Every structure is written in C-alpha cells, then in structure tokens.
Amino acid sequence: MTRYRLILGAGALLGFMASQAQAATPLIDKIVFGDAASETAHKVEAAASERVTGGLGVVARRLPPSEPGARFSGDLKFTLAVDPAIQNYASIRLWGGDVNDGKLTLFCDGRQVGYRHLGDVEILDIGTQAPPFAGRFTYRTFPLPITLTRGRKALDCAIRASGPYAVYTQQFERFQKPMTQASRPLYALYVHGDPFLDSGDPAGHAPPPAAGPSAGPEVLDELKDRVNREIERKLAQPGPLEVLEAQFVARAYGLAWTKAYKNPEVLRKLVQSGDAYYVRFLADPKSAYVDASRTNPDWEVLGPYGKALRLLGADLAPYLDAPAEGGQGTSRREAYARMLDFGLRYALTHRRLYTNQSMIVDLQGIYWSNEGLRALASPLARPEADMRRFLYESMGLSPWTGSLDKAGKPTFSSSAADTGSFRSANDYGLFTKAGLSRELGYVGSYGEILDWATGIYLATAAKPSQAGDPVLRDQLLKMARARMPFRYPGIDAEGARTMLLEAPIGWRDPVYPGATTYVQKSGWDNTPFQVAVATRDPQLMAVARQALDDGQYYAVLRDRLKDKNQRTTIGLLDAYDEWLAVKAWPKSDGKLPMTPGQPDFVFADPEDGVVAIKNGDEVLYASLYWRANCGVNRLARFHYQTPGIDRIATIAARVDFEPSGKTCVRRATPHISAGSIPIVAYPGEAPAALEGEVLPVAKSPPEARYKDQDNPYAGRGYYYEATYGPYFIAMNASADKAMTVALPKAGKGRMDLVSKREIAAGERSLTLAPGQTAVVYSPGR
Template identity: 85%
Template sequence: MTRHRLILGASALLGLLATQASAATPLIDKVVFGDAVSEAAHAVDASASERVEGGLGLAARRLPPSEAGARFSGDLKFRLAVDPAIQNYASIRLWGGDVNDGKLTLFCEGRQVGYRHLGDVEILDIGTQEPPFAGRFTYRTFPLPITLTWGKKALDCAIRASGPYAVYTQQFESFQKPMSQASRPVYALYVHADPFLDSGDQAGVAPPLAAAPSAGPEVLDDLKVRVNREIDRKLAQTGPLNLLEVQFLARAAALSWTKAHANPAVARKVIESGDAFYARFLADPKSVYVDASRTNADWDAMGPFGKALRLLQADVAPYLDTPVTGVEGASTRREAYARMLDAGLGYIQTHRRLYTNQSMIVDLGIYWSNEGLRSLDSPLARPEPAMRRFFYESMGLAPWTGSLDEAGKPTYSSAAADTGSFRSADDYRLFTQAGLSKELGFVGSYGEILDWATSIYQATAATSGGQGDPLLRDQLLKMARARMAFRYPGIDAEGARTMLLEAPIGWRDPVYPGATTYVQKSGWDNTPFNVAVATRDPQLMAIARQALDDGQYYAVLRDRLKDKNQRTTIGLLDAYDEWLAVKAWPKSEVKLPMTAGQPDFVFADPEGGVVAIKNGDDVLYASLYWRANCGVNRLARFHYQTPTVDRIATIAARVDFEPSGKTCVRRATPHISAGSIPIVRYPGEAPAALEGEVLPVAKGPPEARYKDQDNPYAGRGYYYEATYGPYLIAMNAGSKAVLVDLPKAASERTDLVTRRKLAPDATSLTLAPGATAVIWSPGR
C-alpha cells in the first residue's frame, strides 16, 4: 500500500483524538457532526442545522429548508484540515436506511466541489430513492481538487442541502425543485490520503428480511381491469384516436383475455383514426413526425401505425380499397396510407440517432413503417432485408452507418445534413464485444434497453409470438447475459429481499439505488419478463422464476400500475401472459450471478472499461473509464459492498492513451463536467472548483468528428489501472500485451480472473490484449 505523509493541524488533531481512538485508514481530519467536542475543534457553525439521533442512535446533523417552500437550506459551516502537498480525498458518512431524494453539496473556499448533474466528480450526495443499505452505513468518497488544497493546511467549507432535480429542462426554476423535507442526516466527514476509507467506526447489520413484498397475484387482476377499461373507453370515444392509442388497440387485439380480441370495432376505430391521420398529413406534411400526443415523434414517425396495420392486416383489409372518409376526392386508403407512411419513413431514414436506445427506437420506426407499406402491398415498400440491416446496426452486429442522404447513401451522421460537425467512425459499433451498450462507458438504467432489443427481435418474426431472426436472437441473449452481472442483492422498502440494478458506476445514472431488476428493468414500454419469454432462454426464464419466487414481480407491477400514463398501459399489455409462461416454467437452481451463494466470478469488459466482481461476500463494481466525455480525466469509479459497509468512490486512476495533441478545458459551470446535456445556471452560483483544469484528448479515427458532441474516443485509454482497498484492477483495452507492475505484498495474492496464485514477492504479470486482471490481496 502506498504511504503518504500526513499533516494534521492542531485543531484537527484535537478533534481526531476526541472522536476516534484508532482507525484502519490513517486520517488527515475527521468532523463528527452533532459531537460537541469535534464541532468545537472544527469551528462548526451549526445554526442552519438540526441535531438529530439517527442510525444506531448516533448523533448527526440535518439541514431543513431555509424557509417554507425554499429550494435550499442554510449552510452548515466548518473548517477542515488538509495535506498541502498531496491528493486529499474526502468521504461523507450517511445512513443506508434513509429515503430522501434531496441533495447535499460541499463548498470549499467559495467554490462548489463536484458537479450537480452527471459529473465525473459528483456533489456530496445525490439522494436516495429507496433504502440503499438498510441497517448500515454508506460512504461516498471523492477527490478534493488539488488546486484548492495545494499549499494549504485547512479549508473553510460548508454543506448546503437542496431539493431534488427534474433533469430534462434548461430552466433553474423547473430543474431545481423545492425541499419537501429536511436533508439526510450527515454523520461525519473524513479527509484521508488513501482513497479507500476503512473508517473504523461502528457498523450496523442488515435487518431480518421480510418474507416477501406485500403485493401478490392480485396485481394481475388489477392490470386486466385497467386494460379492459381502457379498451372500452377508446372504442367508445367520439372521434379518432391518437397514434399510441391505435397501437394499444392493435396489440390488445392479439390477447385472448382482452375486450379487443376478435372485436370488429377495433379495425373500425383504427381505420377511422387512420383517415384522420391522413387528413392531418394533407394539411401539414410534417405531422408524420411532429405530434404533440407522444414523446419524440420524430424518432419513429408513423411506425406505430405501420405496426398496427400489420398486426390487424386481415381485419383492416376490407376497408383498404375504399376512399378515405372526410377528404374530398381522396384516393383509396391503401394509396393514402402508403403515401403517409412513406413520408414518415423518408424523414426518419435521414434522421437516425447514435445512442443505442434512440437508434433502436428510430430503426423500429423505419422497420414498422416499411412493414405497414408491405402489408398494404404498396409499390413504395422497400425490400425487407434493406430495412433489417438497420436492426443489425442498432444491435451492434454491424457498424453504425448513420442517416441516409438524398441518394440513399450512408452519411455516418445522425442527421443527413449534419456531416460537417458530426460523423461517427467507419467501424463504430453501438455495443461492445461483451454485449454492453456504449453511451459512452457503462450505463445502468439508461443501458437497460433489452425491451427495445427484444422488440427488434420480435419484429422479424413471421407471426406474433414466433421466432425471429436467429442472428438477432443470439445478439439479444449476449446483451441480456452481460446485463445479468449488474444486479446485486438488496433490501426493498418493505424489508424484503430483492435484486437491485447497479447505478453508482453508470454514466447516465442520477439516482441511487437502482431499481429492482432481475431479468430486465421495467419501464414505460416493457414488462420485467419480456426478453425471457420472447426467447424462452433457460437461464433467463430461471431468473424470471427467481423474481417471481422473491415476490418482486408483483411489487414491480404494483408500482408500475401507479403510473396512469398511456405508454405504461401499452408496455404492460403482455405482463399477464408472460406471468403464466414463467409460472409454468420448472424451478431450477440457476440464479442471478450476484445472488448470495452463487459461485464467485468476474465479468470484465475492457472496451467499456467496466468490471463486476463477486468474491465471497464482496460485491464490487468499477468503471475505470469514468464520465470522460471530452478528455482523459484519469478517474475511476467504484461501488463496493460488504455485508456491513457500502462504499461509493471516485478516485484517481492510471489511464494510458494515445494523445491527439488537443485538449479540453473544464468550464466554470458547476452543473455538469462535460457533454451535451444543457447547462442550468443557478442564481449567484459558486464556480466549479475544477474550473480551468486542462484534460488531454485521446486520439480517435481520422474520419470521426464530434464537434460540440460527446466524443466516444476523447477520454478513452488503451490501458486502465486502479487500486481500491484489497483490489487492484488492470484492463488492457489495446492491441498489444502490457506488463503490469505489482507492489510487493505481505502474503499470497490471487488473480480472480484466472484464479492464479501470485507470490508475495511477484513484481509483474503480463496482460494480453483484451484481458483483465483483478488482483485480490486479502488483509490489505
């Protein structure tokens, strides 16, 4: 273990001796909030806070809103000792049983430490959606900017609380929500040289598990009632439906338990609505991709209508060769609908999108628009293989070639007219070879796109419920199996056993903990068992049984049904039939790999810079390529759980890369460290503590351009290395073997990837291209 010189100011030493006789990690300083001696030693001004007794009966401080309806609290002020000559790390101690979506931000020397939204260094605490670690403490660690600490022995700091964020807005008033409650209690703040903190403080224990969540099979009855009630409403509605409602009826008609099944009123309502769509198209041709009734209509255009026409092909056939109603001199519906579908198809073929979920949605719109044309027997229909090739690109089976130009040639750009500022590399694929999506590194919730991937596979089936393209199925299963490593054991809000989606190392994950997830995350457009039932893969079906046996399938559906959105109703249409399929599946011993009692394993993806490790009772996730949108930041992110401690840490890491000669300079904004997400400016906000830091930009392919865009090459390395606690991780993402230097150890070590034992005096190992080593040193 690297040793660093410790410099303690007199007041810091007094506080340390008063509050902690010894600690496993040497400390530079420690503030215990709510402890009179420690607070006095650190000049704490607690006037804006409340002293409370929290987890394990320990004292802490929480910050209430400064006034009723306020967005912020007052400041909890204090003085913090630092080492003037090294990289300092700070860690906050929080109770893992808290559910509080408010935020905590640290300010030092008048600057904001960390970025408030998706920064490579985050704010002090982003809040919790559910209990992240019931009965025990959780720690969040981050580097203090060396520009703040260099040459100084102490910093004047403050912690301020705020309400939750709304995310997708550019306005302060709508982004920053008011505080609806006081902040999470803050127990302690530590300063240390070793990025791994073993505080030595009192730890809790996991509470006894409840038998199961309170929800049961009755939620399936609730779902059926909701769907049939919605069908009745739509069929009785005066006037046409919108596009999502048409798709809802068309999909419901395939389900034997719904009132839409074998109901001739469905086809009549779809045709009535199709006529209205066409009349609107004649009045405004842009209406095929500008539609206020749904989100991002420009992504799938008239694809949902094309899907409805194919699903109801036999039922709508009698209506197609008669004129459109309400349009003077109109041609037949067959010709009119084809003209409308073709216009939408033409638009989205020239406006594809790069990020994987978006690419999939657009390409589904392309495919279903064409399938609508094919179901109409229209001469405007393209050959099906020409449309399926877009699926191969979205699923990572072929390089992404972008939008088509007017001549039908690929542009490698999101918009056909945008090749001057954006162009992807010729061989850029949307998934790594291991099966993870690339936005840009590992993403948790945003990477849960098995629903769209399954929809792509199912779209190629000749009949509903039939088998689709086998190449797509194989790739779908690779994606699904890769995601299985990123669910870990947790305890839900009712105290029941669950599996949680890994979020702390996700590039696009602003919440903690992640949602209950087994086979796949349930969202607007899908069920929790979608991919398992569609593929009937034995491993995925067994994991679906695990969710059912834990009672979490019912709990997820119960919570989804609280959302009355039309998309949610559509997304849950197949939940009942899928439940029947999983319930009938034989039980097995197959579980999610992170489940307690399962064999130890390492999942590593050097292309994405991510690793997942189960080692006895240890669960460790690491992103060694971490939120480096515009340049190499030499940071890594860890999430490490043992039975008693939860740690989330951003630490300095080694990143070897090929320089481009270009640089990226951190902006003054404390909102986001880099990327294309809009900046929200706060009234009188403090500048970012990392403002002005110059990051080198890694070299990318010469044909690629990413002006004002997230650059998938700018922050990447060909070799990553980081040490956190007893784990040293080395990843070779390059094309040549790498010699990894090993520090001497007190005892034998193990490479958890190869299970090879390493002698205490071993000084190096050779890492082949694409290989990962995880060196575990027990007792470190």
C-alpha cells in the same frame, strides 16, 4: 483473444479472505457532526441545522429548508484540515436506511466541489430513491481538487442541502425543485490520503429479511382491469385514436383476455384513425413527425400505425380499397402508404446514435413504417432485407452508418444535413463484443434497452407466436447475459430481499440505488419478463422464476400501476400472458450471478472499461473509464459492498492513451463536467472548483468528428489501472498491444480472481494480452 472475460467458479479460500477485517485508514481530519467537542475544534456554525439521533443511535445533523417551500437550506459551516502536499480525498458518512431524494453540496473557499448533474466528480450526495443499505452505514468518497489544497493546511467549507432535481430542462425553476423535507442526516466528514476509507466506526448489520413484499398475484387482476378499462374508453370515444393508442388496441386485438380480442370495433377504430391521420397529413405533411400526443414523434414517425397495419392486415383488408374519409377520393391503401412513406423517408435521414434512440428510430420509425407499407402491398415498400440491416446496426451486429443522404448513401451522422460537426467512425459499433451498450462507457438504467432489443427481434417474426431472426436472437441473448452481473442483492423498502440494478458506476445514472431488476428493468414500454418469454431461454426463464419466487415481480407491477400514464398502460399489455408463461416454466436452481451462494466470478468488458466482481460475500463494481466525455480525466469509479459497509468512491487512476495533441478545458459551470446535456445556471452560483483544469484529448479515428458532442474517443485509454482497498485492477483495453503490469507490493495470499491463480509473494509483474483484465485481491491490505 476476446476483449472480455466471464469467469465462474467457487472458492472457499476467497470467502475466508473476504471476511478479514482491514486496518482503519489513517485520517488527515474528521468532523463528527452533532458532537460538541469535534464541532468546536472545527469551528462549526450549526445554526442552519438540527441535531438529531440517527442510525445505531449515533448523533448527526440535518439541514431543513431555510423557510417553508424553499429550494435550499442554510449553510452548515466549518473548517477542514487538509494535507498541502498530496491528493486529498473527502468522504461523507450517511445512513443506508434513508429514503430522501434531496441533495447535499459541499463548498470550499467559495467554490462548488463536484458537479450537480452527471459529473465525473459528483456533489456530496445525490440522494436516495429507496433504502440503499438498510441497517448499515454508507460512505461517498471523492477527490478534493488539488488546486484548493495545494500549499494549504485548512479550508473554509460549508454544506448546503437542496431539493431534488428534474431532468431535460434548462430552466432553474423547473430543474431545482423545492425541499419537501429536511436533508439526510450527516454523521461525519473525513479527509484522508488513501482513496479507500475504512473509518473504524461501527458499521451496523443487515436486518432480517421480511418474508416478501406485500404485493401478490392480485396485482394481475388490477392490471387486467386497468387495460380493459382503457380499451373500453378508447373504443367508445367518438373521435380517432392517437398513434400509440392505435397500436395499443391493435396489439390487444390478439390477446384473448382483453375486451379488444377479435372485436370488430377495433378495426373500425383503426380505419377511422388512419383516415384522420391522412387528413392531417394533407394539411401538414410534417404531422408525420410532429405530434404533441407523443414524447418523440420524430423518432417513431408513423411506424406504430404501420405496426398496427401489419398485425391486423388480413382483417383490415376489406376496408383498404375504399376511399379514405376526407381523403379527396384517394383509397385508404394509397393514402396510408403516402403518409407512411413520407415518415419513413424522414426517419431514414434522421437516425440517432445513442443505442436506445437508434433502436427506437430503426424499429419504430424505419422498420415498422416499411412493414406497414408491405402490409398495404404498396409499391413504395422497400425490400424487407434493406430495412432489416438497420436493425442489425442498432443491435451492434454491424457498424452504425448513420442517416442516408438524398442519394441513399450513408453519412455516418445522425442528420443527413450535418456535414461538418459530427461523424462517427467507420467501424463504430453500438455494442461491445461482450454485449454491453456504449454510451459512452457502462450505463445502468439508460443501458437497460432489452425491451427495445426484444422488440427488434420479435418484429422479424412472421407471426406474433413464431420465432424471429436467429442471428438477432443470439445477439439479444448476449446482451441479456451481459446485463446479468449488474444486478446485486439488496433490501427493499418493505424489508424484503431483492436484486438491484447497479447504478452508482453508471455514466448516465443520477438515481441511487438502482431499481429492482431481475431479467430486465421495467419501464414505460415493457414488462419485467419480456426478453425471457420472447426467447424462452432457460437461463433467463430461471431468473424470471427467481423474481417470482422473491415476490418482486408483483412488487414491480404494483409500483408500475401507480403511474397512471397511458403509455404505462400500453407497456403493461403483455404482462399477464408473460406471467402465465413463467409460472408454467419448470423450476430450476438458476439464479442471477450476484445472488448470495452463487459461485464467485469476474465479468470484465474493456471496451466499456467496466468490471463486476463477486468475491465471497463482497460485491465490487468498477468503471475505470469514468464519465470522460471530452478528455482523459484519470478518474475511476467504484461501488464496493461488504456485509457491513457500502462505499461509493471516485478516485484517481492510471489511464494510458494515445494523445491527439488537443485539450479540453473544464468550464466554470458547476452543473455538469462535460458533454452535450444542457447547462442549468443557478442564481448567484459559485464556480466549479475544477474550473480551468486542462484535460488531454485521446486520439480518435481520422474520419470521426465530435464537435460539441460527447466524444467516445476523447477520454478513452488503451490501458486502465486502479487500486481500491484490497483490490488492484489492471485492464488492457488495447486491441493489439500486450501490457506488462507492475504488481503492488503485498504479502502472502494474493490471488488473481480472473485466472484463479495465487500470486507468489516475490512476483513483481504480470503480462496482459490485448483485451485481458486482471483483478488481484490482497486480503491483508
């Protein structure tokens, strides 16, 4: 049996049940910020805050910077009642129309509740990049550490605001940015025993959608002008091009609308640049993988130039047998081959494990370097089939075998020199059988690797206009279709309807809401229609038409054009031709599965521990394997939207696992709960409230080693179970064990949304086969 299920089917009964109101959740405590009586009862010290009137005319408090240019606000202090004997949950009420990338952090009894960056329990609020839920309220729920509440009836707490965060730095001054505005208004803080909060407070309504974004086809003219200006600038500069610039003009050479099209100056510039790379290589061979002009030159080495040679090989041929300028009499053919081979050997011994990184190394560093050698007819070129196997590994078609050692044998490690601290399992695949990447569970933005996957497929085509490897195409389509359930309906900053990438349940997603995404997320190196046009798959082309009809294709390009980075210019090179292809494609009724009016469905991937559910007009995402980098944390993450309320919750869950006998102890740092991301220390910071918690480590394959790295086995279970509101989810992630599941007690009307089977009132259990998931919906709960 497969380890995932994708079930589609309409159900008027479910739509009716989804519309039924739930009873308000019993509360342990509730603070209404800005309300005099509630604040007096909770000993609120509000001097550091401002009282404001916010969404639906409701009073609230917001925290301005403590002084102009400060990184932090003052503290909003209060007491909070808790239950001394149970697991307490806290929820914050926020307005879904806010756009504010500042942060809010809760401190109780001198300790920080939640982690700043990618923690399994997050800080109070990570901010917003766009309106997450216009016209309505949104709630964020998390468990209060039981070590704080056990035996206690009240806690002394404070909320502090800060500016937004940077990433990829260990320096406090660079990571924690100053506040440029006051915080989001805080409306209420709740304490409750049931992890699901229905506050009973007014919810609001979605505003009528605007006709569409303000951007239109004129952005394509702006895009073409920008690309052509860049081409003119590069061809006119006296010196050589950098490596990515060389690939850029080589690709543009084949596009009829560009000023590089069949332009002999492109050939001259590529030869001039290749000669310069060789001179630099002679002086320092490490220049093949150390290059300040690029973000990750050690991943790409000189592969982008190898791609340029492959694309223009026939036209460049007259130049290749002449001596390289400054090359000590060596022919260009031999000179370019030497440096490409040097970079290729480096890439083969320095592969990367995470999916997008593996793809970049294997495509850019390995495959394109070798294709450059083949274009040069060099005896140093490896057989193409030997290099294509690395592409198969990166696409999840075969286990990842890691870097090669000096003898050319696989090491199952990222670095051939690493013989002790890291080794992947022999059968570790970079994708699940359902087609999602494995880092370590579901990832939103970081999992949008369809650009690199499409690049891998296209690289195997004999010519740019031809099809590539059909096996790679099939896998690419599986990946693309697996991502489709993770786009849900939203309203953009202009009030227009859009589809948003699911981010709140993503392991590596520090931004909410996710970006506008239909076929694929647009980034530095790709366009929104790339995979659809590359494959001409009818389903993906229909989704591309949906983006076009919603006007969001133009809005995405408009926003991409605001980024003046040269890499963005390079990434937009194919957007115009792809637009023409989608415009010419026949219209159909195909839509993204979460689009209103589409059939109800459940998508479940037990290997990533993730579920996506459309149930009438409700959307539910759940990550039952949630940010468990170093041990089993028994936490699950939910994102649940009804027409009136948006909820993001981290809750306690059941995780059954095979113990290893080892443990992982939570550190004192409140920056990140676990993993290999660098820790940023704050001046005078409070310790993490969860410091010292001991997490059991699940058993991993005997050959695997993950010392000081994220461990894909340490926090993984073979069975997951969680209840949130009217949804009970049971997931058998085992490959060979059936599971008998005790059903929660409920009245009539229960239904398994996966099988579409109504569950009788007296039915107490069900059996899940290996890889099977059940989603039991109980509308009266």
